[in-house]
Structures are given as C-alpha cells and as structure tokens.
Amino acid sequence: MKLAALTGQSNYFEDFPVGLLIRHARGKTVGPTENVLITHMVMNSAEAHFNDHRMSQTPFGRILSYGGVNFSIVIGLAAQDTAENALAELGMNRIRLKNPVFHGDTLYAFTEVLEASDADRPDAGILRFRHIGCNQKNEVVYEGERTVLMKRRSHWSAR
Numbered sequence: 060m061k062l063a064a065l066t067g068q069s070n071y072f073e074d075f076p077v078g079l080l081i082r083h084a085r086g087k088t089v090g091p092t093e094n095v096l097i098t099h100m101v102m103n104s105a106e107a108h109f110n111d112h113r114m115s116q117t118p119f120g121r122i123l124s125y126g127g128v129n130f131s132i133v134i135g136l137a138a139q140d141t142a143e144n145a146l147a148e149l150g151m152n153r154i155r156l157k158n159p160v161f162h163g164d165t166l167y168a169f170t171e172v173l174e175a176s177d178a179d180r181p182d183a184g185i186l187r188f189r190h191i192g193c194n195q196k197n198e199v200v201y202e203g204e205r206t207v208l209m210k211r212r213s214h215w216s217a218r
Contacts, residue, residue: 068131070143072184072210083136083168087194089124093132098125122158130201133192136168142158144210146183158194165195173204182214192195 098108106113107123114122134151160166174187187211192201 070140070174070209071215072144072186072209073212075175075186075209076091077172077175080098081137081140081170081172083140083170085136085139086111086165086167087132087136088165089128089132089162091161093128094122094162097128097131100125101125103127108159118134119159119161121161123158124162124164126160126201129156129160129166129192130154130203131188132166133190133201134167134170134203134205136192136202137170139189141170141186141188141205141207145207146210147208149185149208150207151203151205154201157199160194161198166200167193167195169193179206181211183208183210185209 076081079092093119094108097113103125107119108125109122111122111161114120169191171189171191174185176185176187185206187204187206189202189204194200
C-alpha cells in the first residue's frame with residue numbers, strides 16, 4: 060500500500076489508485092455536544108449514552124459515545140480528501156464499530172482505496188473506499204465502506 064496525504068488539488072478519480080492508503084490531516088475530539096445533542100436529535104434513548112450513574116457500574120465505567128456520531132466524525136474527517144469532487148454518494152455499508160469511544164477521545168481517519176471502476180460516462184468514475192477511524196491510542200473504533208461517483212480530472216479540468 061502507498062501512504063499518501065492528499066490536498067484539495069489531488070482528489071479526482073484518477074488520483075485514487077487501488078491500494079492507496081490515505082492518512083487524513085485532521086482529528087476531532089468527541090465531546091458532550093456531539094454525543095448528547097446528536098444522539099437526542101436522532102431519538103436514540105439508550106442509557107449507555109446518557110446515564111452516568113448506570114454506566115459507572117459497567118465495565119466501561121462511563122458514558123459511551125453513540126456509534127452514529129463516531130462514524131459520522133470519521134467520514135467527515137475523510138471528506139476533505141474524498142468528497143470534494145464527488146458527484147454522488149452511491150452507498151455506505153459494512154459498518155463496524157470496533158471499540159468504544161468516550162467523551163474526550165480524539166478520532167483520526169484513514170482511507171484505503173478498494174476499487175476503481177468505470178461509470179459508463181466520460182465525466183466520472185466509481186470509487187469504493189474503506190474508511191477507518193482510530194482513537195488517540197491508535198485503536199480502531201470504526202471501519203466501513205463507502206462508494207462514490209467521483210469527477211474525472213480529464214473531463215472537469217478543461218472547464
């Protein structure tokens with residue numbers, strides 16, 4: 060695998076060879092705003108995300124961050140490099156929450172290019188990414204795949 064750090068200039072279909080591994084530049088610390096606010100907004104009422112007293116009596120010892128918040132952060136961190144020239148999001152699947160995330164954990168994102176295929180159109184190709192989220196201890200907390208219709212430089216740069 061080739062490790063790369065992309066910029067806003069290098070994120071067209073042609074810039075994503077299969078096997079490319081990207082370490083995205085930014086990290087994000089999970090706080091109560093993300094967990095509590097967003098978890099309430101999606102009406103997830105699981106005590107694991109809100110009940111300090113109950114969670115203090117579990118092996119976790121504290122509130123868990125909601126998984127939807129965690130993978131949204133990872134996808135958001137990866138978007139700087141993998142979404143700017145996307146024409147359409149085609150799918151997201153194989154979502155796996157691998158380890159717990161707590162308030163105060165900082166998440167980082169990595170992306171591996173799994174597949175690049177023709178879209179039967181001159182302006183775009185289809186990319187399948189594996190996004191990986193790690194915490195500050197380098198523990199994998201999220202893995203998932205995302206499929207994107209991505210602009211081709213050969214078509215769009217002339218415009």
